[in-house]
Amino acid sequence: MASKPGPPITPAGMAALKARYDHLLGTERPEIVEIVSWAAGNGDRSENGDYIYGRKRMREIDRELGYLSRRMKACRVVDPANQPDRSRVFFGATVELADEDDERRTVTIVGDDEQDAGKGLVGWSSPIAKALKGASVGDLRIVKLPGGLKEWEVMGIDYD
Template structure:
């Protein structure tokens, strides 16, 4: 496993969202399911008890997600984009305006993989486009290999919030 695979760059807001999800699962959802399972277990035959069977299944799902979130938070390296000193190049947290060969413009923000949302223009740090844009300056041309073939993008603007 490489060093980049072990670390999980994430914005402060992204880390707070992971932590809030973890806390909600552990402090609210899991205790509710435990209560339902305990109640259902007291109702006799568990093999045909839908509340018991569903509750046990849901508890396993919650436990799996808690373990996943704990691993992601442990590997997280919180990086605040506002502290970026070289604002002339694209690094973690940068908001980048791009133009393709047909001058179609698109704005993307480089964020951690756990907070990516392509529909909102937030692309994960390890995605092909993010890897191609790392270190780019305004005016640079970057080629990205996509499933449909290669696509070239020009960096129009870079900003940090």
């Protein structure tokens, strides 16, 4: 039985995960190890703030390193530039939308690890991305939002 492919991520998203992993492993963790070693040499550890904080921060870093490692292994890099059907909305598409009041909005569909609503990056499994999958220019799509239903028309599709 073939295993199901992992969640998609753009090449830039994977590079960002790797950069964060490398920074934690190569810079932050060694600094904390040094602080903890220095603090441990100062005697009583029960009231040693540097030691207690350092150990706590090291656990946080190790937890994040584990998470990033699992995500990098699980995710499948999908380059939007290689999308053969550019006439419809798929992963990596930048989509220009207009609502019933002709208010325009541009969103780019990216991996869930990359989403940032403030920058117009919506996660692959978000309600708006699910509603837009497979849409063509001129299609109307209804998106279920926390405030209710909203109808959007696809005005343009681009793959950079």
